[in-house]
Amino acid sequence: MSEPLLRMEGITKVFSGAVALDGVSLSLERGEVHALVGENGAGKSTLIKIMTGAYRRDGGRVWLEGREVDFRSPEDAQEAGVVAVYQEVNLLAYRTVAENIFLGREPRRFGLVDWKKMNAGARAILDRLGLEVDPEATLGSLNIALRQMVAIARGVSFGAKVVVLDEPTSSLTEHEVSILYGVIRRLKGEGAAVVYISHRFDELYAVCDRVTVLRDGKLVGTRALEGLERIDLVCLMLGKQRDELRREGATAFGHKGREEAEAPLLRAENLTRGRKLDGVSLEAGRGEIVGMAGLLGSGRTETARAVFGADPLEEGAVFLEGQRLELDSPRDAISAGLAFLSEDRKAEGIIPELSVRENLTLAALPQLTKLGVVSRAEQEQIVEKFMKRLGIKASSADQKIRELSGGNQQKVLLARWLCKNPKFLILDEPTRGIDIGAKGEIQSLINELAESGLGVLMISSELEELVEGSSRVLVMRDGKCVAELRGAEISQDSIIHAMAEGGAESEAKGSEA
């Protein structure tokens, strides 16, 4: 009926030629908790940064309480009542709670800080939010959850009308999450709008009223969460139509991998790390491609890194050919015969300034080295063989890897592992962000490798890839493996169902929420 609290229309943002946001609209009502969701690169952060003045928009208009606004800086937005609270709290750890809340506008008396008034003011705000925090406590002595609450309190003290929470629960425990929910409900009760960004469906359904879905910088839609089935929400996020889920033949996978009755090649048991990884177990046989599906933040990558020894585990064990692995570092996993292709090629894959040759042989150096000296002949043999076999296009093996296309970089990184003859290959998004030609080549290579007896764990956001490539698909959600699909059960439809509803065991819990 009335004008919404905040309205954004046709917001566009371009970063050096790449469109990050393309005509996105969003409106926030008073007393509403509004979820903002989308996969990688959807544009959530960009939209929030424009809303809170951290970025300037390239197109579109914004109204706050019916008045058109144009925030030039976060301070601008803050003054108008639009505040963002980020995962890493940007406050002063060595100052008190009250000082942090009033930082930059301390109440003064005769030119000096009026401590009494400041502490009382802080107390009042904290009470309003139902928080039992001493305003005179040093911020650094509080746990992360309470620090986050103090950041929210600071926002509220500005008279915030719109509070943005960017993945507020990612480092919180269950109990701390409930404190946060309490604060959110108070804000809502006072007529503020809360924008809530999270990957956890349970949380969205627990606290949010409406959800806006972004994909690839475009608005997919805004829906009321009540009555919206989880599966429909997942379809919106992934850009799938529910009735169109059975399309096939889009990938280069032919063979589905053998399903072996023999003892598994790799077995992981009860992998646990905080809330990110909650007792994940899996098995994979020789010559089998096991697919792994899940939305962003579901624990897919965490599982891969745990199996590879890249992150310390609280609990759990990994067995290769029945032998328990000592996983203190990736080095241990590598010497046992594991290989891991990270999803983040730039941050965790390539060494940009080194050549194709040096990047390709990095993991294999121990075998190529005698008394510390790299054998040129053996190195050349391997480089030549794998550049040819994988069709790596570079001006020469001396070319710096950063100058190659994404697809060719990915091939070099695959070759880095293949030249070590691994027994088990963990691939995290092996075809993300590479051109269609290289994609097909990599897919058929994975196929070929499995046929030759390697075990493969393939994490992918592309459902076609999983459906056509894997003999089994494990589906992750909220740090748990919630479903295992085999043979005829594997379809885009069944994967999406499992991603959304979390398989048979948590079906009841899901419909409750």
Next chain:
Amino acid sequence: MSQATTIKRAGGLGAGLADYAPTYGALAALVLLFLFNSLFTPNFFDVNNFRNILLQVATTVLVATGMTLVIATGGIDLSVGAVMAIASAVVASSLGLGVLPAVLLALAVALGAGLFNGALISGFRIQPIIVTLALLISGRGVAQVINDGKIVLVGDESFKALGQGRLFGAPVQVLVMLLVVAAAIFVMRATSFGRYVSAVGGNEAAARLAGVRVHRTKIAVYAISGLLAGVAGVIETARQGASDAPNMGLNIELDAIAATVVGGTPLTGGRATVVGTLVGALIMQVITTGFVMNGISYAWSLVIKAAIIIVAVYIQRPKLA
């Protein structure tokens, strides 16, 4: 998270030349300076003068070679001058044991200081600049305590030969310098350790996931840097015939960093050019020598050096990958 980035591909001739600019740019500058001085500076083009330049640059090059490896891993070692002073004090006060034991003891202490740096930096994840600054401050104090606050004179002629003698007609320390530079070039080009140094500096997370022993590599470069500073300290003590703890190797860390940077090793790490560092150190020395021989104030040569550092860093500024 969803910030769009476009990947610009460096390609074509221009990018290719730019890639070589750091190394060959410095070399070209050295050749130009050399030619210019040969033509216009009286007595510059002279074997004795060349030997002098090499003599004066030797200690800086020794220290800068270690610095180059450290910087290649993305770190920095400010403690080299202080380590030189410690090594100097140790060798001067233990010459009674005999020349060889005294030198070995001094080198062992210097190596230990480097290991200490590396262990703190790698094991406790303290920033390199902090750890090595601490040793920069405390190390010279330790050296003065060893020397009992005095300048300790050394009389042993066979020891002094390390800094004053000649072998096959060439000054000993110049031979040591060439040997160290050659060894460092070999290590960076042909060994797996050299590869790991660049990999750790270029992308530590990726190196770790590829099985590189990141900790060990980091500790090793600081140990090498400490050891080479020790060698420089011993040679300098022999050359001066005395251990002067407050002044031994004073500010050499800055000369070493400057030589490294001018030579084309970026401060961000990921790449090392030992030859470049040698060239960088020579550029600095030729400027100083040229100014002095022309009777221009030494102070002006400092200004020129500063300008060269700025230009070198500008040429090598990180390109968007």
